[in-house]
Amino acid sequence: MIKDQPDFMLFVAFLALGLLGIIISVILTRRRQQSGRPMVTEGGIDIATIVGLMAATTMFLTLVGPPAPEYLSAEGLVIVLGGSMAVTLIGHPLQDVVGSLGTMRLTFLPPPELTRRALLKLPKEQGKYADLDKPLLTPAEQAKLVQDLQVAARVTRNAGRYGMASGIIGALCLVVGWATTTQPAWTPEATVALLPLLYGTILCEWICRPLANKMDRLGELLLQGE
Structure with missing residues (x-):
C-alpha cells in the first residue's frame, strides 16, 4: 500500500x-x-x-x-519449493528430473540448429556462413533432442502445478492452525469445513496425479525399450 x-x-x-x-x-x-x-x-x-x-x-x-x-516467509518457501521438488520426484523418474535441469538451458540458449534453419531462409545470409545447408544434427540426434525437450517441458509444467498445489495446501494448514489457536469464535464445524478440501488436495496433487504421471512415463520408457 x-x-x-x-x-x-x-x-x-x-x-x-x-x-x-x-x-x-x-x-x-x-x-x-x-x-x-x-x-x-x-x-x-x-x-x-x-x-x-x-x-x-x-x-x-x-x-x-x-x-x-x-x-518474505521461510515457512512459505519451504512448503512451496520443498513440496514442489518432493512431489516432482514422486511423479517423474530421477533421470527425467535431472535431465530436465540441463535441458532448461535451451530456453536461454536455443539449439544452434534452429539458428541455422532461420539463417537458411535468408538468401543474403547464406553466403556469409560455410556449410549452412548442412544440418548440425543427425536425424537420430534431432529426435533425441526433441524427446528431451518434451520430457523437460512435462517435468517443468508439472513442477509448477505441484508448487501451486503445495502453496494451497500450506495455506490451508496455516489457516486451520491459526484459527484453532488464536480465534475463540472458531468452531470445530468450521475446521471440518476446511479439512475435506485439504485432504482432497493432498490426495489429488501429492499422491494420485504424480503417481499417474510416473506410470505414464514408465510406460513410455518400456515402449521405447529404455
Whole structure:
C-alpha cells in the first residue's frame, strides 16, 4: 500500500520499467519476425526469455515494492519449493528430473540448429556462413533432442502445478492452525469445513496425479525399450 509521495514515485518508476521491458520485448519480436531474422542474438541467447523475466520481476516489484518483508516467509518457501521438488520426484523418474535441469538451458540458449534453419531462409545470409545447408544434427540426434525437450517441458509444467498445489495446501494448514489457536469464535464445524478440501488436495496433487504421471512415463520408457 502506497502511503507517501516517495513510495508513490517509486511505484510509478517500477511500473514504467515493467511496461518498458514489455514494449521492448514486443518491438524486438516484431522486428525480427518482419525481417526474417532468428529470434536469438548472434551469441545464441534468446532475447524474449531474458526480457520477459526482467519484465515479470519488475512488475512483481511494482506490486509489492522493494522493502516488503511481509512478503518474505521461510515457512512459505519451504512448503512451496520443498513440496514442489518432493512431489516432482514422486511423479517423474530421477533421470527425467535431472535431465530436465540441463535441458532448461535451451530456453536461454536455443539449439544452434534452429539458428541455422532461420539463417537458411535468408538468401543474403547464406553466403556469409560455410556449410549452412548442412544440418548440425543427425536425424537420430534431432529426435533425441526433441524427446528431451518434451520430457523437460512435462517435468517443468508439472513442477509448477505441484508448487501451486503445495502453496494451497500450506495455506490451508496455516489457516486451520491459526484459527484453532488464536480465534475463540472458531468452531470445530468450521475446521471440518476446511479439512475435506485439504485432504482432497493432498490426495489429488501429492499422491494420485504424480503417481499417474510416473506410470505414464514408465510406460513410455518400456515402449521405447529404455
